[in-house]
Amino acid sequence: xxxxxxxxxxxxxxxxxxxxxxxxxxxxxxxxxxxxxxxxxxxxxxxxxxxxxxxxxxxxxxxxxxxxxxxxxxxxxxxxxxxxxxxxxxxxxxxxxxxxxxxxxxxxxxxxxxxxxxxxxxxxxxxxxxxxxxxxxxxxxxxxxxxxxxxxxxxxxxxxxxxxxxxxxxxxxxxxxxxxxxxxxxxxxxxxxxxxxxxxxxxxxxxxxxxxxxxxxxxxxxxxxxxxxxxxxxxxxxxxxxxxxxxxxxxxxxxxxxxxxx
Amino acid sequence: xxxxxxxxxxxxxxxxxxxxxxxxxxxxxxxxxxxxxxxxxxxxxxxxxxxxxxxxxxxxxxxxxxxxxxxxxxxxxxxxxxxxxxxxxxxxxxxxxxxxxxxxxxxxxxxxxxxxxxxxxxxxxxxxxxxxxxxxxxxxxxxxxxxxxxxxxxxxxxxxxxxxxxxxxxxxxxxxxxxxxxxxxxxxxxxxxxxxxxxxxxxxxxxxxxxxxxxxxxxxxxxxxxxxxxxxxxxxxxxxxxxxxxxxxxxxxxxxxxxxxxxxxxxxxxxxxxxxxxxxxxxxxxxxxxxxxxxxxxxxxxxxxxxxxxxxxxxxxxxxxxxxxxxxxxxxxxxxxxxxxxxxxxxxxxxxxxxxxxxxxxxxxxxxxxxxxxxxxxxxxxxxxxxxxxxxxxxxxxxxxxxxxxxxxxxxxxxxxxxxxxx
Numbered sequence: 001x002x003x004x005x006x007x008x009x010x011x012x013x014x015x016x017x018x019x020x021x022x023x024x025x026x027x028x029x030x031x032x033x034x035x036x037x038x039x040x041x042x043x044x045x046x047x048x049x050x051x052x053x054x055x056x057x058x059x060x061x062x063x064x065x066x067x068x069x070x071x072x073x074x075x076x077x078x079x080x081x082x083x084x085x086x087x088x089x090x091x092x093x094x095x096x097x098x099x100x101x102x103x104x105x106x107x108x109x110x111x112x113x114x115x116x117x118x119x120x121x122x123x124x125x126x127x128x129x130x131x132x133x134x135x136x137x138x139x140x141x142x143x144x145x146x147x148x149x150x151x152x153x154x155x156x157x158x159x160x161x162x163x164x165x166x167x168x169x170x171x172x173x174x175x176x177x178x179x180x181x182x183x184x185x186x187x188x189x190x191x192x193x194x195x196x197x198x199x200x201x202x203x204x205x206x207x208x209x210x211x212x213x214x215x216x217x218x219x220x221x222x223x224x225x226x227x228x229x230x231x232x233x234x235x236x237x238x239x240x241x242x243x244x245x246x247x248x249x250x251x252x253x254x255x256x257x258x259x260x261x262x
Numbered sequence: 263x264x265x266x267x268x269x270x271x272x273x274x275x276x277x278x279x280x281x282x283x284x285x286x287x288x289x290x291x292x293x294x295x296x297x298x299x300x301x302x303x304x305x306x307x308x309x310x311x312x313x314x315x316x317x318x319x320x321x322x323x324x325x326x327x328x329x330x331x332x333x334x335x336x337x338x339x340x341x342x343x344x345x346x347x348x349x350x351x352x353x354x355x356x357x358x359x360x361x362x363x364x365x366x367x368x369x370x371x372x373x374x375x376x377x378x379x380x381x382x383x384x385x386x387x388x389x390x391x392x393x394x395x396x397x398x399x400x401x402x403x404x405x406x407x408x409x410x411x412x413x414x415x416x417x418x419x420x421x422x423x424x425x426x427x428x429x430x431x432x433x434x435x436x437x438x439x440x441x442x443x444x445x446x447x448x449x450x451x452x453x454x455x456x457x458x459x460x461x462x463x464x465x466x467x468x469x470x471x472x473x474x475x476x477x478x479x480x481x482x483x484x485x486x487x488x489x490x491x492x493x494x495x496x497x498x499x500x501x502x503x504x505x506x507x508x509x510x511x512x513x514x515x516x517x518x519x520x521x522x523x524x525x526x527x528x529x530x531x532x533x534x535x536x537x538x539x540x541x542x543x544x545x546x547x548x549x550x551x552x553x554x555x556x557x558x559x560x561x562x563x564x565x566x567x568x569x570x571x572x573x574x575x576x577x578x579x580x581x582x583x584x585x586x587x588x589x590x591x592x593x594x595x596x597x598x599x600x601x602x603x604x605x606x607x608x609x610x611x612x613x614x615x616x617x618x619x620x621x622x623x624x625x626x627x628x629x630x631x632x633x634x635x636x637x638x639x640x641x642x643x644x645x646x647x648x649x650x651x652x653x654x655x656x657x658x659x660x661x662x663x664x665x666x667x668x669x670x671x672x673x674x675x676x677x678x679x680x681x682x683x684x685x
Contacts, residue, residue, distance in 0.1 A: 069431070071403070141287075141395060141540050162557040174553035181545035182402040185394075 009063075010056065012083045017064035018057035023048030026259060027089050030055040031080075033098030033121075033242055034184070035158075036176040037062050038169060040097070043244035046252030051093070051259065056083065058103070060179035062172045073099070073125070073183050073191060077106035084114045093259040097121040097244050099180060102189070105228075109197040118205040119255050120224070120231075122213050122241045124189040126198070128223040136189045137215045140181070151241040153212035158242075198227040205231040206258045210239030210246065263605075263612055263643045266320040266352050267312035267632060268508070269619040270530065271305045271338070273298060276328040277529075283538035285327040285392055298331055306341055308619060308628050313346035315636035320352040320615050325360075325393045329534050336370045343378035351381050354453055354473060354506075354615065357389030359404040360397035364411040365435055368418035372444045380445035385453035385473065386412055392541035402546030407432045412452075419449040453506065457564075459487035466491025466500065473506035473615060476531075476575055478587035479568045481507065485608050486658035499655030502612030502648040507604070510589040510617045513597045513634050523631060524580045524591035529621020531588075535576045568607070594638030601639070602646055609654035614643070 010019040018037065022044065028051040032040045037057045047053045058076060060066040070076065080103065084092070092115050096104030101123020108118055129135050139147055148155035162170050207225040209218060218235070225233040234254065239246040276292040277284065309319050321338045324330035332338050335353050342351055351374070361367055375382040388408045394401040410430050417426065418440045425439040444450060453471040456462050465472045466488035474481050485505055492500040510530065512523035543556070555561075563572040567585035575588050583589035587607070590600045605611045618635065619628040 138395075140544060141538070143539055163559060167554070170557050171550060171554040174550040174557060177545040177553070178402055178550050181400065185400040185402065186398045 010083070012079060012086060013067065015059060015065045015067045015079070017059060018062050020044060020053065020055040022053050022055070023051055025051045026091065026093065027052045027054060028093045028095060028255075028259060029080075029084075029089070031094065031096040031100030031103050032058065032061070033100050033244075034176065034180040035098070035242065035245075036172055038172060039158075039242060039245045042248035043251055046248045047095075047255060049252070050256040054087070054089070056080070058100075058179065060182060061176050063168070066179075071182060073102050073106050076103050076183070077110060080107055081110060090114055091116040093117045093119065093255070095119040095121065095255055096123060098241060099124055099184060099189070101125065102191075102194075105194060105198065105201070106191065108201045108203070109194065112201065112203045115203055117259055118201065118203055118228075119208060119258060120205065120228075121208045121243055121251070122210050122216055122221065123207070123224065124184070124216065125191060126195045126224055126227065127187075127190045127192065128195075128220055135216070135220055138188070139215060140185075150214035153210065153238050153240045153246055157246050195227060199229060201228050201231075204258075204261075206254075207231055207233045208243060208251065208254055209233065209235050210241060210243035211235045211237060212239060213241040215241045263502075263614065263646065263648075264318055264350070265614045265616050265635075265640055265643070266318040266350070266506075267309060267618050268320040268322070268615050269305055269308070269617065269628075270322065270324070270330040270534075271302065271332045272530070272533070272621065273301065273328040273331050274529070274533075274622055277533055280328070280536060283536060283541075284329050284533055285324070285537040286396055286541050287538055288326070288328055290326075292328065301331065304625055305619070306338075306345065308625070308632065309342055309349075310345055311629060312618075312632055312636075313342075313349040315632060316348075316640070317616075317632065317636055318350040318352065319346065320354055322354055323357065324390070326396045329530075329536075336374070339374045339382070340377070343374050343381070346378075346381075349381065350383055351378055352383040352385060352453065352615075354383075354385030355387030355389075355455060356385060357393070357397075358386050358411040358415070359388030359408045360393060360399050361411065362399065364414045364433055365418060365438060365440075367411070368415045368440050371415075371450065372419060372440050372442055375445045375450050376442045378445075380450075382446070382450040383453055383471075384450045385455070385471075386415075387455055391544050391547045392537045394544045394547070395541050400546070401544040404546065416449060416452075419444045456484065459483055462487035463491035466493075466504075467495040469496065469500070469504070471504055471506055471613065473508060473613070475508040475615075476565065476588055477507075478565050478575075479570075479604075479607060480564065480566045481587070481608055485611075486661070489609075489655040489658040490662055493655050493659055499651040501651050502605075502610035505608065505611045506613035506615055507608070507611050508615040508617060509587070509601070509604075510583070510591075510620060511597065511614075511631070511635060512589065512591040512623075513594055513631055513639060515593060515634065517593055517596075520592045520596075521580055523623060523627055524583070524589055526623045526627070527591075527617060527620040528578075528580060528583055528589060529623075530617060531575050531583075532577070533621065568603075594634060597635070598639050598642050601643060605646070606649065609658070610648040610651055612648065 008019050057064040094104045101120040102125030105125050148158045152158045205228045209221040225231040236243045244251045279292050323332045323335035388404050410432050428435045455473045462484045472488050510527045512527045514520035565573050565575045573582045587604045590597050618632050
């Protein structure tokens with residue numbers, strides 16, 4: 001497949017999605033976080049310096065269509081398993097950020113046949129504490145400033161001037177919020193079934209964790225990592241819930257080093 | 263013309279204790295159950311009076327809020343089904359978008375229809391935006407869930423000779439056979455609400471009674487959309503009985519006293535919008551296109567006066583609320599004229615949902631308000647001749663053919679007052 005910096009589109013199971021295929025080298029699948037593909041642009045650029053980066057926009061986000069009946073991250077994982085078959089990708093490093101990490105885990109518990117390594121960046125997807133302990137901050141109950149304050153090390157990183165942005169990006173922001181609620185409203189940002197399946201992931205796994213994330217805690221990340229056999233846990237400085245967005249260079253370096261390590 | 267007496271059953275003694283939110287996260291520590299009991303009994307007494315005065319009755323429910331203590335409307339309906347004699351009992355609305363179990367809804371409402379001996383009117387709504395965080399139902403896809411739930415409830419109420427199964431997108435049942443079966447055949451009348459012309463047209467096609475709330479002198483386009491849908495589907499105009507409008511009502515023999523009462527009743531508008539900001543517009547409640555417009559800061563006004571002045575109904579003066587057709591207020595003569603003017607503007611409107619109590623209006627004032635309305639205003643409204651339905655509908659159809667309506671934005675976040683079913 002040709003390398004290109006342009007966003008392309010791809011049809012999977014009859015659903016057209018936005019799709020980036022960029023750089024050359026070992027293949028790397030980047031699954032974006034709940035805030036969409038646009039904030040990941042710099043990270044994708046950095047990753048493409050050392051890998052062929054395949055970065056789909058999840059169904060329902062950006063300009064991607066939504067297949068009828070898709071409602072859960074479990075549904076999304078089957079969609080991506082079909083996509084990997086269609087593209088016949090092998091020895092793949094799968095990198096998932098936030099909600100994309102949840103999708104990566106849901107894919108990996110089904111099969112890692114096409115995967116070599118897994119990177120989970122401030123990933124959601126499981127519940128680690130008891131039923132009355134809130135593991136994941138209720139972002140739908142926060143004002144915008146409160147939200148930016150807990151997800152970014154530097155809240156300025158998340159500020160967007162919607163009056164100045166092009167129409168497409170404003171619509172994408174609105175679609176991202178809706179798509180995230182579709183997947184994560186209830187149960188809230190997790191699949192109760194996932195925890196008991198994580199032992200099936202037997203490929204090298206790295207949890208990369210922005211240490212200023214207050215939507216999730218470091219303890220949450222460590223507990224999650226503890227459920228994946230042999231997973232490493234690595235903290236990132238000056239980064240919150242979206243380390244790929246706040247520290248794209250450092251993020252890409254860590255991911256590419258992990259992808260290459262024997 | 264029928265008139266339904268409505269109160270939200272507010273817990274107004276808590277209204278001055280909030281810090282930015284009266285809903286969802288306003289702690290129930292602020293509720294004294296002894297005061298709540300007194301208020302419930304008072305409101306039931308006032309509805310009993312409405313029944314004796316020949317008025318009909320409307321109830322609703324909201325959740326986790328001091329603006330409306332009725333968190334399960336079935337309780338109020340049950341009490342009133344027993345203690346009233348002749349009033350129709352309208353629930354508007356039953357928020358089935360928040361309900362995980364429509365079989366239970368069909369059972370509850372069938373039972374109430376039977377106990378009331380066929381006096382139930384069933385208004386179904388998807389539910390207000392700020393209650394999705396408490397119900398935890400997903401606001402995304404709520405309209406799909408709404409329609410499947412409604413279709414199921416109708417089937418459950420109209421199936422008498424077999425046990426049926428339902429394996430849908432959202433709801434699954436294997437052995438459905440509702441007891442008791444409904445009193446009214448084929449089922450109690452169905453009502454709903456909307457703020458969008460697209461939805462109004464759909465309701466017209468279904469022939470349900472359509473209610474609007476707070477739409478004032480911006481109501482006509484919704485009614486005309488309904489009329490077009492109705493004509494297209496049924497080949498005839500909908501009568502005025504297909505339309506309902508919620509208006510605040512404050513009447514008194516003395517003009518100044520009426521204005522004072524109007525100001526107290528308007529407390530409903532001023533309190534109902536006090537809700538923690540992030541709960542006002544959960545993702546998926548409005549379309550992504552509408553939300554993109556909101557992100558850009560574009561919010562079309564919702565309330566207009568008769569002479570097309572934009573008003574904000576949450577902060578408007580009594581005079582502006584009267585001018586906007588949101589509050590009917592004054593002496594019996596004035597109130598009659600205001601209502602008739604409004605019905606004329608609507609091209610006919612046959613069900614006034616009368617908020618005859620709200621806010622800090624006292625029991626004595628409420629009793630006087632209802633009594634005076636029933637005695638001095640209602641008989642004249644009943645005698646008033648509605649505009650010719652066929653003529654009005656024909657004009658609505660012709661106007662649309664001449665100038666196809668542009669798809670109007672249905673942005674209502676932030677000023678949603680009650681149960682709405684936008685889109």
